[in-house]
Structure formats: structure tokens, C-alpha cells
Amino acid sequence: MRLSNRNKIPVYNFISTLLLMILLAGFAAFFLEEYKFNILGLESYLLIILPIILLSLFYFNGRQIFEYDSDGEALNFKNRNIIPFMSGSMSDEFPKYKLMKYEVVSMFFMKRLYVTISSKNNGSTILKYEISYLTKKEVSDLKISLNKVIKANNEKKVQSVNDDRRTFA
Known part of the structure; x- marks a missing residue:
């Protein structure tokens, strides 16, 4: 998506x-x-x-432009300001299987997306994106897409655990 x-x-x-x-x-x-x-x-x-x-x-209120792409095997997040020199743009790309959880936090006029991904060094890393300028429908679509990825990841984990149990039995 x-x-x-x-x-x-x-x-x-x-x-x-x-x-x-x-x-x-x-x-x-x-x-x-x-x-x-x-x-x-x-x-x-x-x-x-x-x-x-x-x-x-x-x-x-945050960076105005937010782009998300979940097509393929990776998740792409881009967050940038309309004025280039105001703040640097954020661009992250990581495999879908690394997504652990996410949280959307709303405070007054601001909305933030916190994405937790698994990391080799620290165990997990939290990435922050500013989504204040997305509409309610866009935020809802984003949540649905991220829920699908997390559900698929959990199913793969359960399946691999079951496969491991069969191997040892």
C-alpha cells in the first residue's frame, strides 16, 4: 500500500x-x-x-509531507518539511519482518507515529515520524496496513515455532 x-x-x-x-x-x-x-x-x-x-x-506541528510504501518486501517511510532548510528529511527503509509494533500518539494538534523495529545491536529501535498533516482516513489506512504487516509477522513466528517443535519431536 x-x-x-x-x-x-x-x-x-x-x-x-x-x-x-x-x-x-x-x-x-x-x-x-x-x-x-x-x-x-x-x-x-x-x-x-x-x-x-x-x-x-x-x-x-511537524514535518508536513509523509510518504509510506509497503509494497514488496520492505517498508519505506519518508517524512520531510516543505521548506528544505527547516529540518532534515527522514527516510527509513527496512524489511517487513523487522516491524515489531507501532503506536500513534495524538497530542492537541500534533500526531506522531512511533514504529518499533527489531535491531541486532540493541534488540529494538524506535523510529519517530510526524503525521500531523495526514487526514483521519489516511491515518486509518496507515494503521490497517501496519496491522497487516504485524499480523503476518506474528503468523510467521508461530509457524516457525510449530515447525521447530515438529523437528524436535
């Missing part, structure tokens, strides 16, 4: 540009208010503070 919200890049770019323009307009209005009109008083600081809060919420 493939899941991607790459087609929403223009929407996220528009929102980002709009928030930056609102911030610039807020700065201009603040300086005009402070040095020319002086009508608002201390409320003039809201012209800067509110756009900064909105812009911060947009960027700190």
Missing part, C-alpha cells in the same frame, strides 16, 4: 506564504502604530505576537 500527501504541497506552501505575509503586515502595522498613529497602546504588540504564534504552530 502506498500513502502520500505530496499532492498537498501547494496548499502547505500557500499557508506558509500567507502566514509570512501576515507577519510582515503585522510588523508594518506595529511600526506605523508605534511611530505614527499611537491609537492601540499596548495592544499593538498583538499585531506581532499573534502572527508569530500562528507561524510557530504551523512549523512546530
